[in-house]
Amino acid sequence: MKRIFTTVLGVIVGMQLSAQGPIGEPQIPVYPALRDSGSFTMIMVPDPQSYTKFAANQPLFELQTAWIAQNVERLRVAAALFTGDMVEQNNLLISGGVPNPYNGDQTSRQQWEAVSKSLSRLDGKIPYVVAQGNHDVGYRSAENRFSLAPEYIYPERNACFAEALVATCANVEGVHTMENAAFEFHDKNWGDLLVIAFEFAPRDETLEWASRLIESERFSRHKVIILTHSFLAHDGGRIEQEGYKLTPCNWPQAVWDKLVYPSKNICLVLCGHTGIPPKIEGDSVDYSQTTSFRIDQTADGRHVPQMMFNSQNGDGDWNGNGGDCWLRILEFMPDGKTIYVRTFSPLFALSRRTAQYAWRNADYDQFEINIE
Numbered sequence: 001m002k003r004i005f006t007t008v009l010g011v012i013v014g015m016q017l018s019a020q021g022p023i024g025e026p027q028i029p030v031y032p033a034l035r036d037s038g039s040f041t042m043i044m045v046p047d048p049q050s051y052t053k054f055a056a057n058q059p060l061f062e063l064q065t066a067w068i069a070q071n072v073e074r075l076r077v078a079a080a081l082f083t084g085d086m087v088e089q090n091n092l093l094i095s096g097g098v099p100n101p102y103n104g105d106q107t108s109r110q111q112w113e114a115v116s117k118s119l120s121r122l123d124g125k126i127p128y129v130v131a132q133g134n135h136d137v138g139y140r141s142a143e144n145r146f147s148l149a150p151e152y153i154y155p156e157r158n159a160c161f162a163e164a165l166v167a168t169c170a171n172v173e174g175v176h177t178m179e180n181a182a183f184e185f186h187d188k189n190w191g192d193l194l195v196i197a198f199e200f201a202p203r204d205e206t207l208e209w210a211s212r213l214i215e216s217e218r219f220s221r222h223k224v225i226i227l228t229h230s231f232l233a234h235d236g237g238r239i240e241q242e243g244y245k246l247t248p249c250n251w252p253q254a255v256w257d258k259l260v261y262p263s264k265n266i267c268l269v270l271c272g273h274t275g276i277p278p279k280i281e282g283d284s285v286d287y288s289q290t291t292s293f294r295i296d297q298t299a300d301g302r303h304v305p306q307m308m309f310n311s312q313n314g315d316g317d318w319n320g321n322g323g324d325c326w327l328r329i330l331e332f333m334p335d336g337k338t339i340y341v342r343t344f345s346p347l348f349a350l351s352r353r354t355a356q357y358a359w360r361n362a363d364y365d366q367f368e369i370n371i372e
Contacts, residue, residue: 026350029355030355032329032344036333036334040076040332041078041331042330044327045065046323048323049312050312050318052106052114052115053089053106057321062118065121075329079128079183081129081330083133083270083309084229084273085272088103090108091138092139093107109148122158123157123160125160127158127163127164130153131229132149132229133230134201134273142244142246145246149179153178154177155178165182168180180198180202181197184222190336194225195227196210196225196227203249203250214263215264223267225267226259228271230251230274231256231271231273232294233308262298264300264302267302267371269306269307274310275289275291275311276290276313277318287343290314291307291308291309304372305370311323325346326345328342329341337371340367340368341366341369343360345357
């Protein structure tokens with residue numbers, strides 16, 4: 001199995017620049033459309049920490065979620081997938097990054113409140129799945145497993161969780177939260193899907209829970225997607241070790257070895273976390289190191305795609321505007337085995353002055369994933 005890059009896609013996307021919104025919606029130049037009316041989508045939102053850590057950037061994160069909400073019907077959006085690092089510091093009581101004074105002007109509570117406000121755009125419209133990032137636990141970055149997330153992301157806040165949320169695992173304190181959670185989706189062409197999101201650097205107990213879940217009678221025939229924060233490096237290598245203080249834990253290679261490799265129904269792994277700022281020279285931008293992709297064979301001979309996408313420095317700066325609002329549209333085609341990946345910015349799509357930049361058309365940003 002391999003990625004199939006499509007040159008035609010860029011041409012089709014370019015044709016959308018003259019499109020206008022329907023009556024009652026903003027008359028902006030770019031409204032993405034499904035490639036096939038029988039498809040549905042999931043929207044992958046990369047690490048938003050650089051939006052939430054600055055007060056001035058927070059509306060850009062809300063722009064992303066508002067855009068998703070606006071396009072639920074148009075793109076048949078089943079869910080939004082957040083790769084983690086929702087905040088820059090999970091439990092910082094004083095605003096400003098420590099030791100980096102440029103690393104934000106918001107306390108942790110202010111950052112989590114901004115997250116909650118942005119997610120509220122999706123409440124009652126679609127479920128959202130949130131992986132836990134290293135910045136979402138501890139004081140600044142994974143010094144321990146304490147997280148404020150359960151105070152802001154919990155089942156009762158979104159009515160759509162009632163049907164989609166099907167299982168949770170206890171956190172390190174023995175409390176069931178959405179830090180480890182599984183969501184079920186159904187489609188006539190794809191059948192039953194299960195999306196599992198993990199805590200950062202999951203414990204053995206978490207991996208054992210996920211393994212029992214996907215092997216259970218109820219879910220053993222589901223196609224399973226793993227949404228985790230850390231998995232692939234920017235060069236496509238699977239991360240073997242990281243320098244955070246968490247213990248006990250499993251780094252990405254161990255997650256592959258213990259959960260993905262022996263599984264019979266995990267078909268896709270999605271992550272964020274890593275990435276290097278793009279190379280910008282005039283109007284030329286090389287985003288290749290903000291994303292990576294690989295395919296590996298499992299114990300039963302299946303090929304499992306793994307994709308990293310992280311645009312927190314997508315504007316070229318770790319402490320810039322947060323990433324130019326880049327997100328990925330994952331279109332699940334009606335053949336039940338192909339996912340079209342497109343990389344899009346609702347920010348650039350807002351104006352005719354910037355509409356030409358709304359799509360990233362390089363082969364690493366627009367491609368097909370084949371699911372076995």
